[in-house]
Every structure is written in structure tokens, then in C-alpha cells.
Amino acid sequence: METKIEIGEPAVKSEVKTLSRKKANLKKILTYGAFVGPALLFFLVIQIIPFLMGIYYSFTSWNGVSSVVEWVGLENYIKIFKNDPKFFDSFIFTTKFMLASVIISNLLGFGLALLLNAALKSRNLLRTVFFIPNVIGGLLLGFIWQFIFVKGFAAIGNLTDLSVFKLPWLGDETTAFWGIVIVFAWQISGYMMVIYIAALQGVDQTLLEAAKIDGASSWTLLTKIIIPLILPAFTICFFLTISMAFKIFDLNISLTGGGPFNSTQSVAINIYQEAFQNNRYGLGTAKSILFFLVVAIFTTVQVMMTKKREVEA
Incomplete structure (x- = not known):
């Protein structure tokens, strides 16, 4: 004996609303990403990453030219x-x-x-x-x-x-x-x-x-x-x-x-x-x-x- 489940009209409307809301949120995220993304990327590359690298090099004896970087700790x-x-x-x-x-x-x-x-x-x-x-x-x-x-x-x-x-x-x-x-x-x-x-x-x-x-x-x-x-x-x-x-x-x-x-x-x-x-x-x-x-x-x-x-x- 097979049981048939019929999806009513309210359920369909709710599903459609959920999908449209997800699409709107995705569109908003993509829009924000398009405007903020490049600036954030440049900020990371130009500011944050060099800053973190600077913290690392402050614990080394690197001369700025040699490929050898010696860790010296707090020296x-x-x-x-x-x-x-x-x-x-x-x-x-x-x-x-x-x-x-x-x-x-x-x-x-x-x-x-x-x-x-x-x-x-x-x-x-x-x-x-x-x-x-x-x-x-x-x-x-x-x-x-x-x-x-x-x-x-x-x-x-x-x-x-x-x-x-x-x-x-x-x-x-x-x-x-x-x-x-x-x-x-x-x-x-x-x-x-x-x-x-x-x-x-x-x-x-x-x-x-x-x-x-x-x-x-x-x-x-x-x-x-x-x-x-x-x-x-x-x-x-x-x-x-x-x-x-x-x-x-x-x-x-x-x-x-x-x-x-x-x-x-x-x-x-x-x-x-x-x-x-x-x-x-x-x-x-x-x-x-x-x-x-x-x-x-x-x-x-x-x-x-x-x-x-x-x-x-």
C-alpha cells in the first residue's frame, strides 16, 4: 500500500520565499564582496602580512640581503x-x-x-x-x-x-x-x-x-x-x-x-x-x-x- 504525500500550496509558497531570501542574501554578500573585497585584499597584502612578517624578523638576525635567516629569540x-x-x-x-x-x-x-x-x-x-x-x-x-x-x-x-x-x-x-x-x-x-x-x-x-x-x-x-x-x-x-x-x-x-x-x-x-x-x-x-x-x-x-x-x- 503506497502512501501519497501531497504538498499543499502554503508549503510551496514558504519554500519559494526561503529560496528567494537565500538568493537575496547571496546577492548582498556578493555585492559587499565586490566593493569591500579588493580593498580588504590590498590591506592584507600591504599592511597585515608585512606587519606579521616584521614581528617574525624582529626575532632573527637577518641582514636584509642574505637568504639565511637565523632565529635569535629575544636577543x-x-x-x-x-x-x-x-x-x-x-x-x-x-x-x-x-x-x-x-x-x-x-x-x-x-x-x-x-x-x-x-x-x-x-x-x-x-x-x-x-x-x-x-x-x-x-x-x-x-x-x-x-x-x-x-x-x-x-x-x-x-x-x-x-x-x-x-x-x-x-x-x-x-x-x-x-x-x-x-x-x-x-x-x-x-x-x-x-x-x-x-x-x-x-x-x-x-x-x-x-x-x-x-x-x-x-x-x-x-x-x-x-x-x-x-x-x-x-x-x-x-x-x-x-x-x-x-x-x-x-x-x-x-x-x-x-x-x-x-x-x-x-x-x-x-x-x-x-x-x-x-x-x-x-x-x-x-x-x-x-x-x-x-x-x-x-x-x-x-x-x-x-x-x-x-x-x-
Whole structure:
């Protein structure tokens, strides 16, 4: 005796809906994959895989050329902490440079944003002028300012007899430090200005008008209303300037080359010389891993602190 199972119309409709839903999900996955896949692939090949390889090479004595890669374990890291005072000197210089550059760059960028957010006829032209230095490459910019410090300032000093222009700007440890800070701030402040302007334009003008009617001064408007409302922009700008200042290389090497007497040598230059001039690729990679950890800690703490202020605001 055979039993016949008849599939009713509701069951067929349910099966059709399930199939169509699966097709829609598959189409969505393929669409996402088509757009995100290439970027993810390049990110893996250019960023993640070299980073993992760098971690591996930091435990070897590879010279960057030989096919022989000898595993040495923690020897490179021990050598850095015990026998490499120049690396820590470059860390101290880079940290001081970062602190000075972050403060000056953001003050300049925010000040220019406040100025150019006003109703000025030439504000669009001025925004372009202040942003242009960020477009110029660091090496080219460094050589331009090297000529200004060495030749231009000397000529102005001879004409005006002002002592500030007669200083050995790139020949002394103190003035060379501030020379690099000046050039870096001049290059990056225009970029920060654009971010701050975008944030200022998002501030609700009715709040400012109401505060003015209540008798609030310009300083009160700035500190009690404007700055708390644009704290996300400060978070972004601090993050960018901290990471850029820590990683300074091209500007540093074209202005001073780390001199005089390695007094302005950044961590990036120290790592470059260790890996590609001294042919100690394993040791240089170990330094870069330590450098990465320090920058990651600094930026993470900064973002957490400023994000906390955003929530409170």
C-alpha cells in the first residue's frame, strides 16, 4: 500500500520565499564582496602580512640581503634595552617634538579656523593658501626650509641686524629642534584648519545667538559652547598630529639629517639607519615593533581621554 504525500500550496509558497531570501542574501554578500573585497585584499597584502612578517624578523638576525635567516629569540630586544642609548635618545627627542608639535599645530589650526569661519570675502582664497603646504611633499618642503633657514634668514639678519635671524637655526641642538617644529606646524596646521572649519560650520547658530542675547562674551561663547560642541574634531586632530609627529621622517632627514651630532634624530631615522645602512634588519625591525607599541599606547590613551570628555560634554 503506497502512501501519497501531497504538498499543499502554503508549503510551496514558504519554500519559494526561503529560496528567494537565500538568493537575496547571496546577492548582498556578493555585492559587499565586490566593493569591500579588493580593498580588504590590498590591506592584507600591504599592511597585515608585512606587519606579521616584521614581528617574525624582529626575532632573527637577518641582514636584509642574505637568504639565511637565523632565529635569535629575544636577543634583539635585550640588545636594544642594554646597549643602544642612541635609540632612547631618539625616543626622547621624538616625544618632545611630538608634544611641542601637537600643541602648536592645533593652536594654529584652530585659530585659523576661527578666523576663516568668519564672514571674510577672501576666506576661500586664504583657506587654499594655508592648506597648500600640506600638499607639498615632506622632502621638498624640508629642502625649501633648509634654504630659508641657512640663506634666507642670514640675508634678513644682515639687512635688519635682528639677532633672531642670525641664529644658527640648523647648526645648534635647541634651534634645530624648534626649526623642525616650526616647519612641521607650518605644513600640518592647514590640514587641521580644514577639520576645525568643518566642525565649526556644524555648530547650531541659534545657540550662539541665544547666548549673545543673554549677555555671553566672546570668550564664554568659545569656551562654554563652541569648544564643547566640536570636541570630536579635537579628538581627530590630536590623533592625527600625534601619529604624524611620532612618525616624522622625510621632513627631519631633509632639514637636519638627525644632526647636529644626532641631537635631532627621530626614531624613524634611527630605525632606517639600523636596518638599511647598518644592514641589521632584524634589530631594526625589533625597534620598529617597540615604536609601534609606544605610538599605539599614546594614541589609544589620547582617544580614550578625549572621547570621555566628549561624553561629558
